[in-house]
Amino acid sequence: MSATMPATREPRSTPRTLAAASAAPHGATSTTTLPSVPSGPVDEAGTRRRILELVAADGPVSAAELAAELDLTGTAIRRHLDVLKGTAQIAVHESSTPAPARRGRPARRYVVTAQGQAALSHRYPELAAQALRFLAEVAGPGALEEFAERRVRDLENRHSAAVAAAGPDVQARAQALADGLARDGYAATARPGPGARAVQLCQGHCPVQQIATEFPQLCEAEAHAFSRLLGVHVQRLSTLAAGGHVCTTNIPITTPPAPVEGPNA
Incomplete structure (x- = not known):
């Protein structure tokens, strides 16, 4: 049996769409089109900026959804989220609506804080x-x-x-x-x-x-x-x-x- 080589990711030339996997608190699922992120080494600050933009556009959003959108591992996305939380630019969303009963711990969902909004404001x-x-x-x-x-x-x-x-x-x-x-x-x-x-x-x-x-x-x-x-x-x-x-x-x-x-x- 011949060994199977892993497929090489190609940079995407078209915009991708991030849709929240579960409904937002107001009951609507938002879909936002943002520019794609090429694979390969990227600037850490630039990646965190993209994450902040995605959280602002589609929050409350989970780490898994962000990782899938940006082609990052769960470990990498959590590291960036920890930095953004440490600088008070994002926070865990506290929903007033009880989540459906599921096995395991519910996924944390993130939103942008006022400080994060200020960081995004460059105009x-x-x-x-x-x-x-x-x-x-x-x-x-x-x-x-x-x-x-x-x-x-x-x-x-x-x-x-x-x-x-x-x-x-x-x-x-x-x-x-x-x-x-x-x-x-x-x-x-x-x-x-x-x-x-x-x-x-x-x-x-x-x-x-x-x-x-x-x-x-x-x-x-x-x-x-x-x-x-x-x-x-x-x-x-x-x-x-x-x-x-x-x-x-x-x-x-x-x-x-x-x-x-x-x-x-």
């Missing part, structure tokens, strides 16, 4: 940019500047007490501001500047980076807010929006000595 920056373009068109560039200034007032209100509590020392105030921005998710630090005459406020993350690339007024308004909070004139040296690897704001901590007047002054 918000473009929507915000469209809104700002419209604002500039109907109200003029001055309206953009006013919007940017109003936006940073919340930042000032949030951090003014902590910065004031740091006292009159500018370096201590800059550190308090950096700590507050770090808690906000800006990945901010305060670092000594050159010549011990300044401290540099560095922000490794900017939540409006994509939009600020087109609308630098957002960066300018933020720098104005820093200046008001710290009580000194600050200077932006680089921004993520302009292509820098970090947003850097130079904050003077000493006043340059006044020029010495000559005897004939």
Whole structure:
């Protein structure tokens, strides 16, 4: 008897359909057509993204259904699901409708959480940019500047007490501001500047980076807010929006000595 070689999977060139094997809680079985996933090595993050999209489109959905759709083993699909559960992007669906009596443990079915929906949302920056373009068109560039200034007032209100509590020392105030921005998710630090005459406020993350690339007024308004909070004139040296690897704001901590007047002054 000759040995039978396993068949080689060919990448599918046509979309496939995932249909939930059992009825959803509202009683209807959903069918969604999504692009196929080629077999072979794939990027792990890309696979998890596809799983998240499938759960969003067809949830509540089981691990077995996802594995069949993506040509993955049960072990592999459960590993990806564990990661998505660990990051709170999916959750086990708690049905209020009793499931039909079956032998064995019922299969878990997954749905996307609000955090998972946010991870799938990638059109918000473009929507915000469209809104700002419209604002500039109907109200003029001055309206953009006013919007940017109003936006940073919340930042000032949030951090003014902590910065004031740091006292009159500018370096201590800059550190308090950096700590507050770090808690906000800006990945901010305060670092000594050159010549011990300044401290540099560095922000490794900017939540409006994509939009600020087109609308630098957002960066300018933020720098104005820093200046008001710290009580000194600050200077932006680089921004993520302009292509820098970090947003850097130079904050003077000493006043340059006044020029010495000559005897004939």
